[in-house]
Amino acid sequence: xxxxxxxxxxxxxxxxxxxxxxxxxxxxxxxxxxxxxxxxxxxxxxxxxxxxxxxxxxxxxxxxxxxxxxxxxxxxxxxxxxxxxxxxxxxxxxxxxxxxxxxxxxxxxxxxxxxxxxxxxxxxxxxxxxxxxxxxxxxxxxxxxxxxxxxxxxxxxxxxxxxxxxxxxxxxxxxxxxxxxxxxxxxxxxxxxxxxxxxxxxxxxxxxxxxxxxxxxxxxxxxxxxxxxxxxxxxxxxxxxxxxxxxx
Amino acid sequence: xxxxxxxxxxxxxxxxxxxxxxxxxxxxxxxxxxxxxxxxxxxxxxxxxxxxxxxxxxxxxxxxxxxxxxxxxxxxxxxxxxxxxxxxxxxxxxxxxxxxxxxxxxxxxxxxxxxxxxxxxxxxxxxxxxxxxxxxxxxxxxxxxxxxxxxxxxxxxxxxxxxxxxxxxxxxxxxxxxxxxxxxxxxxxxxxxxxxxxxxxxxxxxxxxxxxxxxxxxxxxxxxxxxxxxxxxxxxxxxxxxxxxxxx
Numbered sequence: 001x002x003x004x005x006x007x008x009x010x011x012x013x014x015x016x017x018x019x020x021x022x023x024x025x026x027x028x029x030x031x032x033x034x035x036x037x038x039x040x041x042x043x044x045x046x047x048x049x050x051x052x053x054x055x056x057x058x059x060x061x062x063x064x065x066x067x068x069x070x071x072x073x074x075x076x077x078x079x080x081x082x083x084x085x086x087x088x089x090x091x092x093x094x095x096x097x098x099x100x101x102x103x104x105x106x107x108x109x110x111x112x113x114x115x116x117x118x119x120x121x122x123x124x125x126x127x128x129x130x131x132x133x134x135x136x137x138x139x140x141x142x143x144x145x146x147x148x149x150x151x152x153x154x155x156x157x158x159x160x161x162x163x164x165x166x167x168x169x170x171x172x173x174x175x176x177x178x179x180x181x182x183x184x185x186x187x188x189x190x191x192x193x194x195x196x197x198x199x200x201x202x203x204x205x206x207x208x209x210x211x212x213x214x215x216x217x218x219x220x221x222x223x224x225x226x227x228x229x230x231x232x233x234x235x236x237x238x239x240x241x242x243x244x245x246x247x248x
Numbered sequence: 249x250x251x252x253x254x255x256x257x258x259x260x261x262x263x264x265x266x267x268x269x270x271x272x273x274x275x276x277x278x279x280x281x282x283x284x285x286x287x288x289x290x291x292x293x294x295x296x297x298x299x300x301x302x303x304x305x306x307x308x309x310x311x312x313x314x315x316x317x318x319x320x321x322x323x324x325x326x327x328x329x330x331x332x333x334x335x336x337x338x339x340x341x342x343x344x345x346x347x348x349x350x351x352x353x354x355x356x357x358x359x360x361x362x363x364x365x366x367x368x369x370x371x372x373x374x375x376x377x378x379x380x381x382x383x384x385x386x387x388x389x390x391x392x393x394x395x396x397x398x399x400x401x402x403x404x405x406x407x408x409x410x411x412x413x414x415x416x417x418x419x420x421x422x423x424x425x426x427x428x429x430x431x432x433x434x435x436x437x438x439x440x441x442x443x444x445x446x447x448x449x450x451x452x453x454x455x456x457x458x459x460x461x462x463x464x465x466x467x468x469x470x471x472x473x474x475x476x477x478x479x480x481x482x483x484x485x486x487x488x489x490x491x492x493x494x495x496x
Binding site: 111115120159162169174176177180181194195196197201204209215225 | 363365415
């Protein structure tokens, strides 16, 4: 009972941090960066942080912890698997549109793509996410996928899922840091430099801290053994003969 | 048996990545950034990445996985606790000297300290690490520390330890990204811009990828239930009455 109360406190924190991250990235880009457009200008770039934080971090993290909600444990797993796949698909689509925004912006300015460490980490996160979604769809949702394949795939799927979350958080932290250095140079009229910590810098830094805190809470929820859906716990996976059917 | 073979493969990978990270950051700063000094110049700054990667990431990660080595399980835990504390202390000292290098460099140039997101994440990692070391020393090594306190502290110590590792990796990725943008501007004679991916950029980006891979392997080793020292596994922690002594 105590464990379930602590879970719901963590889950509430996860939801509050989700809202805080999305609000913070939207306010930053609408109020301080001039808003949004899809015309190859800096306003198009502004979609990039908003969509990556919303898709690759917030929706992704929320979809990852879905099976941990004790309220879902008494039900058939299939609708929750469909919801997990659907939210992940939405997260993936937002991330891909977020990448298109920055590629288009770079191409319009003839700036090369994919050279910075931030871009390497971010593109790895999105590419692995797309691969993970396709393999997860084929392995866990297609009825023809055999049980032994699901058992083999599951620990890889969970581990890869955590790796993608960590990549996306590292990409966000490095991206926010880079963006604030780019735009807060303090050499154009009225712009205070990043080093003077103007309100925009405080907001951007706080967004980075919120994203990190969100990732830590998601990781905590995912790694607590007692919060795993009972039919997914390691002892069921480890001690069930590989070819025996289980309530997967 | 199979689990132990996989552990040693992971551990070998962890050691190889440790060496690769240290070699990479040393080569980058000695060959491409001009080497080292302690005179307030850019050569003093070069100690910062070398000491942070070596201390806060590589030594820290290696000290964290020490108890997971099956070879140590048959022995008394105390010498391994002392080794864990000693390597962590060395990691902490290197990190603090690494911070002094950058503070001195900033002060000599009258650049403000601790304004960027990178610095917020990095200072949080080092401050929490120092706190974690002091609390760990008092809680787990002082003979007067009562058993119920050790039991209370242990999950917090493990969880905080993972959080610090994630903070330090995020700090490294954002720091390398920032440094490469700063030094590879392409506007001074003979320097190719970051966007042209000159050899230094490839080396710096590769260092970031190696650090991330190292963190992922350490996290994998820490999170595998079968690789926990038998007297530290959760069932022992959970089912032993709080005041009953155990082979801690």
